[in-house]
Every structure is written in structure tokens, then in C-alpha cells.
Amino acid sequence: MRHLAAIGAVLLVTACGSTDAHDAGHPPAAASPAASTAPSTAPSAGPFNGTDVQFATDMIPHHRQAVDMAAMAATKASDPGVKAIAAKIRAGQEPEIATMAGWLTAWGEPVPSPGAMHHDMGDMGGMPGMLTDTELRQLGAASGAAFDKLFLTLMIKHHEGAVETATTAQAQGESPAVKQLAGAVVASQTAEIAEMKALLDKLP
Template sequence: MASHRSLIRRTAALATAATATVVLAACGSSSDSPSSSASGHSGHDMGAMSSASPSASASVAQGSHNAQDVMFAQGMIPHHRQAVAMADLAPSRAKSQQVKDLAAKIKQAQAPEINTMSGWLKAWGEKVPDDSMSGMKSMPGMDHSGSSMSGMMSDDDMNKLKDLSGDAFDKAFLQMMISHHQGAIEMAKTEQAKGTYGPATTMAKSIITSQSAEITEMNKMLGKQ
């Protein structure tokens, strides 16, 4: 008899446990549904945000430079090219080792900047100035002498420099490069004031600092300081 009662109690306990499991499962299902729905909406929202990001990034990229940045690169490239052309004359014509060393330093600094600025213009879909002295004459604001850009030498100036050697070359080179640097500094200051493209304004700052120091160095070579 006792054994029979024990069996009944165990059967009742199992039935109660089973009922509780069903109830809990039902509760869990109903409570999970809103959460699942919310989760679904959340995932959709995140997806929408992600899909919006590329266009937002594109807008930022398109607005990262302005007309001044383009003008700076298009003007400074031929300006730098002429400085490099002048520097290339020094090894075979200069008498002073100081002048030769300075020319090498100028070329080493400005040649990579030409490549960098050319890369900016290509990325922006803008025209890269022709890689020639004649290309400088076709730049906006240039007159037929090729010297209207601040600090640029005319064709006559460049031809005269090519014909010089020794002390005469050293003096002419330093005088012309000082004027050339002063022009570059003016252009760089305009970029700093009006440009919006970070790498371009940073380069402008570097040009102002380095070329100002070189002007001081060249004036000392000329005995002016």
C-alpha cells in the first residue's frame, strides 16, 4: 500500500514538472518575440547606417579640397620644376661647393613634392601641368615670357644662367633662386590662408619653413648677412 502511494506521488510530481515546462516554454516564446522583432529592426537600422556610410564618406572626400588647393598644386608643380632645372645646372657650372650642395638639397626636396602634387591632381580629376618649360606658358595667368608666376624665371633668364660658369654662375644662381623661393613662399602663404586640403596646407607650411631658411643661407653666401 505504501509502495502504491509513493508511485502515485512520483507520477503527480512528474506531471506537475511537465506542465511547468510547457508554461515556461510558452512564456519564453512570447517574451522573446518582441525582442526578436526589435533585434530585427535594429539589424535593419544598422544595415541602413552601413549602406549610408560610403556615400557619406564620398561626400567628405569630395569636399576635402577646394579650388585654391587645385591652383596651388597646378602652380607649384611648374614652379618646382624650374627650381629643379636650375639645380641641375649647378654640378657642371658652379664653382662653390656650397652652391652645389644647396642645389642638390633643393632638388632632393622639391622633386618628390612634384610627384605628390601630381598625384593629388590626378585623384581630383584635374589637369597636371605639362612636364616641360613650354607647359608653364600654358598655365592660367602666365604671359608669353613664362615669368608672370611669382618668382619664376623667364626663358631669357634661364638661357643666361646656362651660359654662365664659375663665380658668375654662383652669384646669378643664388640671386635667381632667392627670388624663386620668395615667389614659392608667397604661393604657400596663400595656400595656408585659403586652402582646405590638409596635406596641401601642410606642404605649404613646410615650403615656407624650409625655403625661408634657404633664403637666409643664400644671402649669407652672397655676403648680405
């Protein structure tokens, strides 16, 4: 009887120990979903080079200027087609600005502040397609049909500069994320250039 009691005690202790070990394993299992989502919050993982940094540094002010131009069209344009493409440009480029700012932060590079790139840099070998101060003043002073024509003319030039810069990033950049966005810029803005040229041809 003593022998049986001893065996029973050992089995009871063993069972309790197994339950405790099982219970102790629950917290890591519960924490694993949060751990698995952590990598997705880290932007621009992977290699990058100077071309990637330059692309983001130049394209952020370039996109901001396009967004500003598109905002003008919301109140100054008279053609529904012009208003529509301006809204599409704004909706497409605002998220890209945030993405590129995230890259620069992750790379330890400064994010250009609003107005950091002077508009006249477009005439001084800076980012291609940037409007000059004079062009911006002309666009701001126009309205109606005159605005429509000037907006399309200047935005076509602006887009062509972005396509040029993005093509360089595709060829010379190292970051897969930059190459992907650069490819998207080339595709979307080339299509928008064609759309704007068609709109311009239809204007009286």
C-alpha cells in the same frame, strides 16, 4: 546503447561543424592586413577647393624649374656651398612634385606637362618667382663664379615666389594635405633663402 550512440553521433557532427566554421573564418583574417593598407594608397583624401588645385597646378612647374636650375649647378657652379644647396633643393622638391601630381590626379584635374607653364608667365601675373626665358638663357650661359652669383640671385627670387604662393595656400586652401605641404614649403624655402643670402654675401 542506441541512445548513447545517438548522442555520440550528434557530438561528432557538432564538433565537425565547429571546425568547419572556424576554418572558414581564416581567409577574411588573412586578407585583413591587405585591406588595412588600402586607404594609405589613396592620395589627398578629404576636402579641397580651387585654391588647393591652383597651388598644385602652379607649384609643379615652379618646382620643376627649380630642379632644372639646381641641375645646372651640379656642373656649372664653382663654390661648394652653391653646389650643396642646389643638391638640397633638388632632393627636396622632386618628391613634392610627385606628391602634388598625385593630388591633381585624385581630384580629376590635369597634371601640368613639362614646359606647360611658359617661363615668361612670371612677368605676366602668373606664378611669382618664375624665371623668364632671358634669365634662364643667362644662367645657362654662365659658369664658375659668375654662375654662382647669378644662381643664388635668381634662386632667391624663385624661392620668394614659392613662399608667397604657399602662404596664400595656407590661408585660403581647404585640403589639410595642401596646408601641410604649403607650411613645409614656407619653412624650408625661407631657411634656404637665408642660407643663399649668406652664401651670396661671402662670394668675392
